[in-house]
Amino acid sequence: MQHFSTDALILRATPRGDHDKLLMVLAPKFGRFYAILKGAGSMRHREVAATEPYTLSNMEFYEKNGVKWVKNATAVETFPGLRTDMDKLFLAAYVAEVAAELSDEREDGGEILPLTLNTLHMLSSSKEERQHIKAVFEWRAAAVAGFMPEVDHCQRCGGAVGEQCYLDVMGGAVICGACLQTASAMRPIPEVSEMGERSILCPLTASAAAAMDYVIKADQKRIFAFQLKDELSRNLFARATEAYLLHHLERGFPTLESYKRMQAPHPHLFQNSILTRTEDI
Numbered sequence: 001m002q003h004f005s006t007d008a009l010i011l012r013a014t015p016r017g018d019h020d021k022l023l024m025v026l027a028p029k030f031g032r033f034y035a036i037l038k039g040a041g042s043m044r045h046r047e048v049a050a051t052e053p054y055t056l057s058n059m060e061f062y063e064k065n066g067v068k069w070v071k072n073a074t075a076v077e078t079f080p081g082l083r084t085d086m087d088k089l090f091l092a093a094y095v096a097e098v099a100a101e102l103s104d105e106r107e108d109g110g111e112i113l114p115l116t117l118n119t120l121h122m123l124s125s126s127k128e129e130r131q132h133i134k135a136v137f138e139w140r141a142a143a144v145a146g147f148m149p150e151v152d153h154c155q156r157c158g159g160a161v162g163e164q165c166y167l168d169v170m171g172g173a174v175i176c177g178a179c180l181q182t183a184s185a186m187r188p189i190p191e192v193s194e195m196g197e198r199s200i201l202c203p204l205t206a207s208a209a210a211a212m213d214y215v216i217k218a219d220q221k222r223i224f225a226f227q228l229k230d231e232l233s234r235n236l237f238a239r240a241t242e243a244y245l246l247h248h249l250e251r252g253f254p255t256l257e258s259y260k261r262m263q264a265p266h267p268h269l270f271q272n273s274i275l276t277r278t279e280d281i
């Protein structure tokens, strides 16, 4: 039987039988792995808190017949701000799901673990708009995954991106407004690629493109240390980062869909009011 202990971020916890939980964790040196938590129902409150999703805990494991089991867990950082806000909790679930997608057992947690911890910390404690935190995370995650577009110049003319520019999502580059309109000097962007995929062009402002450049190049600890003041740039930045990450990972995320449903007006409330009216008649 092999014992080891490490700090680990709980990415997911699913019930396994009546009393056990299957944890997916991400740890420095060990990467992402699964471990079984036995008798979760009979644990003391402090230990339960240490095995909740999106908690960083110091954990002791033992391995038997190729299966890892949790022996002890002590919470290091619970990100309490996430626990009192459903919206933030749904976004944390999405961040954890992306982290799971971008890590595996062979890697050491690399840059994705500090990025995820940094993002959970911002979501939990910062006053920054959550859509902006999500966008910075998505853009840096895309860079960590190796999809690092060049956004500091126009890919076509090599010049400054200008106030109106576009992110070519499939091509991983920025194109200035002039190049997009002046078809005479440039070959037009094909509507369908060789792979049969439709081109996606996300409009950007110069500020949004500069933000993208900053988030790619900044030191990990400084990625949130900038401001995008105008609302248009913030919205375009947020739209483009999500489209880019999802496109390049070639998948959607159920947790992101849940988060978006949370943002939408609640249709069941509307339906209830219709039902009430019908009854009145």
Ligand SMILES: [Zn+2]
Pocket: 154, 155, 156, 157, 158, 159, 175, 176, 177, 178, 179, 180
């Ligand atoms: Zn250009």
